[in-house]
Amino acid sequence: MPRWKELPGSLDDRARQLVVQMRLLKDRSGLSTTSLAAKTAYSRSSWARYLNGTALPPRRAVAELARLGGADATRLLVLHELAEATWARTEPAGGDGGSPADRDCAPASTEEPRRTSRRFPWAAAVGATAVTVLLVGLVVAAPWEEGHGGASRTSRTSVRPTGTGVYSYQPGRTYDCAVRRERGLLRAGHSDSRVAVLQSGSTSWDVVEAQCLLRHHGFSPGPVDGIFGELTERAVQRFQEKRGLVVDGKVGPHTWGALRR
Known part of the structure; x- marks a missing residue:
């Protein structure tokens, strides 16, 4: 790279x-x-x-x-x-x-x-x-990592969970992950989705939620910035392999179900 x-x-x-x-x-x-x-x-x-x-x-x-x-x-x-x-x-x-x-x-x-x-x-x-x-x-997106033209990790601004709403992409911003269990399901407070299909290039609050849950399970997706880049895709693949799911690097209903447990 x-x-x-x-x-x-x-x-x-x-x-x-x-x-x-x-x-x-x-x-x-x-x-x-x-x-x-x-x-x-x-x-x-x-x-x-x-x-x-x-x-x-x-x-x-x-x-x-x-x-x-x-x-x-x-x-x-x-x-x-x-x-x-x-x-x-x-x-x-x-x-x-x-x-x-x-x-x-x-x-x-x-x-x-x-x-x-x-x-x-x-x-x-x-x-x-x-x-x-x-x-x-957006289907084709890249993680705002140092070396990709974005801010370095040390200069990112971390913000608290904002809940669901209209996602507004802001370069260099990362989000906090306050993961907790509610009614038997893990939630980070950014999205309640269990069916949204996320893949390389996706940018949304659903991606922020998935990144938080991946991190909670011990699979680092890189910066929690709402951008489904290569680091997030690799984390999803490792998580899917560990949980016995189809390893395709995408977050769909089955992967969501495992992330929420």
Whole structure:
């Protein structure tokens, strides 16, 4: 797993999340930037800029990375559209010194025109809805670990359980785990779910609850941050193996049942 450079502090949360998702996909694919260049229409230096948060990747680059990482490109492209709306005002001063054509190394004929609210008057409404969808259950997500562009573990802010409600992703935040038994079931106070299906990329209060319960049972999921990343997936697999469950790294009804006991 490479140690990623810290992302520019000027990036908007949505732009930052897009880059983090892309970093996870690159790690999942096992490809270097040189290999990405060989398998896509973009150069090694372009991929380095996209993954370091110094240039907004084109939609096609995002879609190709999702394909290589074995992920559904649809939601990642929605996140790209949200990030694109803020990138112009959050892009680090001075950029990377290259021209637009140099930054996007795909042939001009393959580039898609920038969408504007004038041509697509419904874009604002779709974007507002997409924010909620993405924050509740984005399929391609990465743990905000040191080396993935997020805050280090020592700089995270830990907060008390807040109970169920609308999940709002906040980079660098972790949550307390006050696990207790109520009516025979273990609860951490973040979610009452016993059926939600969680997998790599999920972000929600259900993930916070599952991470707390995993930690309670002695299987560390890494930071309890509501992001179902690689550390959480491995903890789930170890827990499932220990409990004699199907080892698929996902939290479904059967795994929930074991976590609640």
